[in-house]
Amino acid sequence: MSGKHYRGLIEHYRDRLPVAPDTRIISLCEGNTPLIPLVNVTKGLQKSVEIYAKFEGLNPTGSFKDRGMTMAVTQAVAEGTRAIICASTGNTSASAAAYAARAGIKCFVLIPEGKIALGKLAQAMIQGSIVIQIKGNFDDGMRIVKDMAHAAPVAIVNSINPYRLQGQKTAAFEIVDALGRAPDYHCIPVGNAGNISAYWTGFSEYAAVKPATKSCAFCDDTCRYERPAVTDSRPIMVGYQAAGSAPFIAGHPVENPETVATAIRIGNPQSWDLAWAAVNESGGWFDALTDEEILAAQKLLAEREGVFCEPASAISVAGLLRDIERGKIRDGAVITCTLTGHGLKDPDTAIKQSQGNVLQIEAESAAVKRAILDHL
Ligand code: F0G
Numbered sequence: 001m002s003g004k005h006y007r008g009l010i011e012h013y014r015d016r017l018p019v020a021p022d023t024r025i026i027s028l029c030e031g032n033t034p035l036i037p038l039v040n041v042t043k044g045l046q047k048s049v050e051i052y053a054k055f056e057g058l059n060p061t062g063s064f065k066d067r068g069m070t071m072a073v074t075q076a077v078a079e080g081t082r083a084i085i086c087a088s089t090g091n092t093s094a095s096a097a098a099y100a101a102r103a104g105i106k107c108f109v110l111i112p113e114g115k116i117a118l119g120k121l122a123q124a125m126i127q128g129s130i131v132i133q134i135k136g137n138f139d140d141g142m143r144i145v146k147d148m149a150h151a152a153p154v155a156i157v158n159s160i161n162p163y164r165l166q167g168q169k170t171a172a173f174e175i176v177d178a179l180g181r182a183p184d185y186h187c188i189p190v191g192n193a194g195n196i197s198a199y200w201t202g203f204s205e206y207a208a209v210k211p212a213t214k215s216c217a218f219c220d221d222t223c224r225y226e227r228p229a230v231t232d233s234r235p236i237m238v239g240y241q242a243a244g245s246a247p248f249i250a251g252h253p254v255e256n257p258e259t260v261a262t263a264i265r266i267g268n269p270q271s272w273d274l275a276w277a278a279v280n281e282s283g284g285w286f287d288a289l290t291d292e293e294i295l296a297a298q299k300l301l302a303e304r305e306g307v308f309c310e311p312a313s314a315i316s317v318a319g320l321l322r323d324i325e326r327g328k329i330r331d332g333a334v335i336t337c338t339l340t341g342h343g344l345k346d347p348d349t350a351i352k353q354s355q356g357n358v359l360q361i362e363a364e365s366a367a368v369k370r371a372i373l374d375h376l
Pocket of ligand 1: 063065087088089090091092093159189190191192193194195196263264310312313340341
């Protein structure tokens with residue numbers, strides 16, 4: 001393929017990723033997501049801050065998982081793997097199914113019965129994966145998937161697969177590339193804890209001086225990538241969990257995690273040590289938010305900014321706004337928040353909390369006019 005159109009994060013950041021030159025790349029042109037300035041939610045805040053949302057819901061399957069999946073499936077195919085497997089709260093299964101379809105290999109996904117959002121289930125199903133619903137939660141699924149690594153000829157594509165985190169670190173690269181500097185704080189939802197670990201790796205690699213070995217195939221010769229893209233700082237990393245699923249706040253795994261943000265309904269995160277390293281090395285913190293706070297932030301982002309993310313994603317903005325009010329964020333700070341998944345993933349939750357916006361009236365102009373005048 002020729003031309004300069006964007007061809008996915010592996011091609012764009014090739015010399016910072018473990019991919020051999022002749023490897024067949026399995027890509028859906030993931031990455032390159034927008035960094036959207038939040039202009040309305042900052043109004044009325046005590047502090048003057050700049051907030052940007054890294055909207056990962058605009059990846060090909062609607063979540064950040066695609067960044068890791070392009071790497072994990074590319075590697076699996078390079079190793080001759082014919083089937084992949086994952087446990088998932090939904091988004092990983094949607095992404096794994098898509099990349100397996102693309103690669104022409106089989107995909108098995110273990111999901112907690114009745115506890116994944118409708119859109120994610122639809123994606124996994126139509127993209128041809130074998131959906132295994134278990135009578136248990138994500139942590140049970142993860143335990144079984146790890147057993148399968150020895151019991152069956154399948155490659156695990158959960159974030160315990162190191163190629164996943166390699167792909168996901170590129171989101172941090174994109175943020176620095178877009179801002180021209182590292183943010184002062186980076187706020188992110190935490191579930192299985194792979195993503196916060198990947199971002200920290202990405203920010204750290206960009207802060208370390210490393211000569212580029214190859215120029216980017218996508219960009220022209222003004223591309224930052226032709227030089228080592230270097231920032232002299234790294235952000236403070238802040239990880240937010242749902243109150244009913246908050247092992248990092250408890251300090252130990254929790255049994256029977258619960259939250260409306262089903263994507264992060266996880267009690268036994270696999271990247272425990274890496275996530276603690278990200279927070280401790282950066283001088284950051286973990287905190288928890290209630291389901292009510294999460295849903296309020298989802299609605300706020302949709303109503304005030306026109307950005308529709310899923311509940312788990314909104315926790316990064318919910319936590320940030322609370323931490324600004326509590327004085328934990330310094331004046332003048334530049335802050336980035338990852339919005340990990342698209343709101344369309346979970347239409348049920350969105351509809352449930354927006355009933356008040358629907359009017360039922362007669363099919364008559366007079367009635368519609370009255371409704372308009374009542375609501376102006
Ligand atoms: N936000 C969304 C929308 C997610 O789907 C996930 C994880 C997270 C945040 C948390 O990221 O696990 O790296 O800390 N979803 C996984 C899944 C577990 O199966 O889709 P993390």
